Amino acid sequence: MGHHHDKHIAVILAAGKGTRFKSKKPKVVHKILGKPMIHYISLAVRWSAPDKVIYVVGHEKQQVKKAINCLNCIYVEQEEQLGTGHAVAQTKPYWENFDGIVMVVNGDLPLVEGETLKNAVKYMEALLRFEGAPAEGGENYRNENVAGVVITTKVPNPLGYGRIIKDSNHRILRIVEEKDATYEEQQINEINTGIYLFYAPYLKEVIDKLENNNAQKEYYLTDVVQLLNQMGKEVYALLVPDYTQFIGVNDRWDLAKAENILRMKYLQFWSYAGVTFHNPESIYIEFDVELSPDVEIYHGVSLRGRTTVGEDTVIEEHCSLKNAKIGKNVKILKGSIIEDSTIEDGAVIGPYARIRNNTTIRQEAQIGNFVEVKNSTVGEKTAAKHLTYLGDAEIGKEVNIGAGTITCNYDGFEKHKTVIKDRAFIGSDTMLVAPLTVGEEAVTGSGSVVTKDVPDKALAVERSQLKIIENYAEKRKKRKKNA
């Protein structure tokens, strides 16, 4: 055993309803930065490299399992939510013959760092060995007094958390829940974070001895500590100074606070990776978004879903992107919305453009203000700069789309396709009644309603004769007077 590492099993508690959320959905599926809350604690637990991960599920278990989305994890059902101790008891078959550490983590702790859990495992492993025992020492070196570690922290306001009752040697004698605490106990500001490491053989001894004669009539996992003490075993506190990691998300305001903390953490990550943020407090970027160096992002931008942004791209104020693939050196000007679409290198979008539903804007194309593009391809260096709707269209290179042009793609029953070939010139206010093809270098006259294919290099113009009536203003006045 060269690099000896004690095994550990992780148990994540996620069976509760989350009554304080006042929601139809179970608590842990509520989203933080576009991912279910449970995703974040799952990541942290995986970072500690457990041999097995067990989730306790119960309330709306199908939804919760779907949100967890882990193939090689074990799901244990807790049919009735009788408390955190009862939840852990359901997992006993998986560790009752296990000579190692069971790490138990509440599912509502999205801010915990993976490194914190990893350190806690190391600490517990060190405690389990006799002082002076070689790191690779096995059975014989086991310190038989050590039963567990609880991660604790000191908070400015301990309201709602379990309080840590210790002796003088950092050993925890018991944990008392808020609702069962005396006035004196309530003054303690060292709290139970909801993360525990137990030596499995000792946990097995006590887990079925829990009782529910407390304020909430629940089987508290926290009571295990006192039972272990009664067995003559020791439980140690691992006090972590950074209490912000341990906000337990019990209601939607906790959820909002936790999301803000994570949001700033990931913005800081991207900032160190080479992204410039102006006024980061106003910027919302979800977990799956990927940014590149020298991207610059202004006030009020929202980047959601699987959005990726290439180098040197600038995204101006109040743009909203979801599942958008943005190339290099793209300019997305103020107030633009892009969803489920691709923008290639060097394109300029907006201000106030809307691009959606599987659209591709090719290199150096320009989509200007009040232009909507849906399920279309816009070719290289093509420009549609003002007041236009392009739907179900395939547009070639270097096409000019005049202001006010509309693809009339919907006949009330079906959507039809518009094809505009390379270097065509679409006059302002052209109505292109689909299905329709405008050929290469073809021209449409301003204001035309085009209902037939236009051959390459042809002009399509649909216009009644322009009449000029001289001195019309005077005639109008006379008519008014006589009336």
Ligand code: UD1
């Ligand atoms: C718990 C701790 C408290 C600690 C706090 C930290 C207990 C008794 N109290 O309180 O000492 O300070 O966390 O945030 O453990 N769950 C189940 N089955 C159940 C009950 C709960 O799976 O029968 C799950 C919940 O889904 C949740 C987690 O366990 O993810 C914690 O339960 P919760 O009710 O939020 O405990 P707290 O009151 O916050």
Ligand code: CA
């Ligand atoms: Ca909680």
